[in-house]
Amino acid sequence: MNAVVLADLDKRFAAVHALDGIELTVGQGEFVSLIGPSGCGKSTLLRVVADLEQPTGGTVEVTGKSARQARLDQDYGIAFQQAGLLDWRSVVQNVELPLQVHGVGKAERRTRALELLELVGLSDFAGSRPAELSGGMQQRVAIARALAPSPKLLLMDEPFGALDEMTRERMQAELLRIAGETGAAVLFVTHSIPEAVVLSDRIVVMSPRPGRITEIVAGRRPGAVPDDPEEVEDVRETGAFFETVTAVREALRKGAAA
Amino acid sequence: MTRPTPVSERHSRSVGLNESAVRSRGGWRGTSSVLAPVGFGIAVLVVWQLVVTVGGLPSFLLPAPTAIAEQIGAQFPVLLSTGAVTGGNALVGLVLGFALGVLLAVLAAGVRVVSDLVTPVVLAAGAIPIVALAPVFTTMFGSTTEIPRRLVVMVVVVVPVYVSTARGLRQVRPVHDELMVALAATRRQYTRFVRLPGAVPFVMTGLRLAAPAAVIAAIVAEYFGGLQNGLGSRISSAAANTAYARAWAFVAASIVLGLLFFLAGLLAERLVTRTLLSRPPGGSS
Ligand SMILES: Nc1ncnc2c1ncn2[C@@H]1O[C@H](COP(=O)(O)OP(=O)(O)O)[C@@H](O)[C@H]1O
Ligand SMILES: [Mg+2]
Numbered sequence: 001m002n003a004v005v006l007a008d009l010d011k012r013f014a015a016v017h018a019l020d021g022i023e024l025t026v027g028q029g030e031f032v033s034l035i036g037p038s039g040c041g042k043s044t045l046l047r048v049v050a051d052l053e054q055p056t057g058g059t060v061e062v063t064g065k066s067a068r069q070a071r072l073d074q075d076y077g078i079a080f081q082q083a084g085l086l087d088w089r090s091v092v093q094n095v096e097l098p099l100q101v102h103g104v105g106k107a108e109r110r111t112r113a114l115e116l117l118e119l120v121g122l123s124d125f126a127g128s129r130p131a132e133l134s135g136g137m138q139q140r141v142a143i144a145r146a147l148a149p150s151p152k153l154l155l156m157d158e159p160f161g162a163l164d165e166m167t168r169e170r171m172q173a174e175l176l177r178i179a180g181e182t183g184a185a186v187l188f189v190t191h192s193i194p195e196a197v198v199l200s201d202r203i204v205v206m207s208p209r210p211g212r213i214t215e216i217v218a219g220r221r222p223g224a225v226p227d228d229p230e231e232v233e234d235v236r237e238t239g240a241f242f243e244t245v246t247a248v249r250e251a252l253r254k255g256a257a258a
Numbered sequence: 259m260t261r262p263t264p265v266s267e268r269h270s271r272s273v274g275l276n277e278s279a280v281r282s283r284g285g286w287r288g289t290s291s292v293l294a295p296v297g298f299g300i301a302v303l304v305v306w307q308l309v310v311t312v313g314g315l316p317s318f319l320l321p322a323p324t325a326i327a328e329q330i331g332a333q334f335p336v337l338l339s340t341g342a343v344t345g346g347n348a349l350v351g352l353v354l355g356f357a358l359g360v361l362l363a364v365l366a367a368g369v370r371v372v373s374d375l376v377t378p379v380v381l382a383a384g385a386i387p388i389v390a391l392a393p394v395f396t397t398m399f400g401s402t403t404e405i406p407r408r409l410v411v412m413v414v415v416v417v418p419v420y421v422s423t424a425r426g427l428r429q430v431r432p433v434h435d436e437l438m439v440a441l442a443a444t445r446r447q448y449t450r451f452v453r454l455p456g457a458v459p460f461v462m463t464g465l466r467l468a469a470p471a472a473v474i475a476a477i478v479a480e481y482f483g484g485l486q487n488g489l490g491s492r493i494s495s496a497a498a499n500t501a502y503a504r505a506w507a508f509v510a511a512s513i514v515l516g517l518l519f520f521l522a523g524l525l526a527e528r529l530v531t532r533t534l535l536s537r538p539p540g541g542s543s
Contacts, residue, residue, distance in 0.1 A: 050440055072442045084433035088455040088534050097451065101441045 001064045003153045003185035010057030017210035018044040031186045033196035041211025042189040076153040077146030083138035085130035092126040098148045116144040136167040154186045207255030214255035321503040329507035337511045344488035348476035351411020359419025367427040384417040392482035407479040414475040419464035426460025462527040469523030473516040
């Protein structure tokens, strides 16, 4: 079953035609990035999938259900540009939140949250407050939280946008490892071409006014999952990487010119 | 007015900013912020003494600090007992008003109708001089009970607590809002997990603002008759009997009581806010 199927999706705000005729399928376990200039509708697309925004036309199917049902079933996990942790809860309590909302028992959700903190490398900070953590660590907590209900789909809106370059590259490697380990499909919004290329199976290039898909570029790893950060590093040095970066850049330019 | 710093500080601190409530004041600034006002207070007392004794100011205008100090010594047991009565009224009214203010704000945040009914009433209560209700309450409940004063204090306290709590409950970060929708949280879960804990620093700010106001209300309410057992009634009867130094002795006791409440409120705010935002014991829920 596909993680996301969008058919002829249309979204209009009062004065803005944010999304026009979007056709996109995200397969099971697939990593798809959305890239494009500011205002081309990337966030809107993600929010429609998350059922935080209602489409004005077309159909949305998430994990084989309506977007609303998928949200109610916690079929997706979501991470925003801001980590959005609750300051008054400890790190582990923040990770537990989605499970707590869905009535999972105390002991069980604590066990699961500690597993996830281990996955994102923050076991030592389970009892800390979010304010004691760096931006990158907070974002890792937010990712752990998004993964808590074992979602089939991970929605991420520029989650590394506020991080410095070094942290960002490390987080990319971690995200790939986590996505590989959990088998979750990822729909990932970014501004950064190299980030999209390193991470994605497919890169969806969008253009604004109205928000459309200009082109879908095949990423550097058709299905293959590197589980080793060094392997991810190596990818940045390959010729294929630079070719894909160029392809995405050209697609973006075409979209801007059109 | 021996220690004016805390009062001026209250104005410089912005209401409801929990970072400012958490940030600690230490180092030389802390020391100088105690020394400067103490020195200033002593200077004021010296000048005051000189003006009264050397300048020969009539005692009904202003008694000398030494005369007031003498009265404080002579009346000390009475100062304590009357201070306890007024302080007790302020405390009871503060606790009741605080509970009522928080309860109303939480109800108003959850139920639209309650908000529409309560908000204008509370805001109106904030705009009128509530102590003017004292004689009305005295007539309603009789002049042999503490109830009228406590009611006045309660009404005075409800206003800032309600306003501050309501503001805290409204102040949810958009990202938290979205998160709770994405998690398919119920309204109750949203209130319990996000709105209420997020509002706690604001609730405590309301308490800090209300605490000294409670003392003022308790004292002033006594000016309007009723039992003659508190600081306010002693101030008015001493003044009426031309015992000015004695009146000032009770004024001094009132200031001390007000400062006690102010500092207690400040301490409560800091402790709660700091506990809330720092390392939790054991990280349990
Ligand atoms: N709630 C909204 N109301 C009105 N216009 C909106 C709203 N959300 C987004 N838009 C508009 O839709 C367009 C796409 O926005 P967005 O999806 O945030 O773009 P991106 O994430 O690609 O930068 C923009 O022109 C934006 O101003
Ligand atoms: Mg965006």
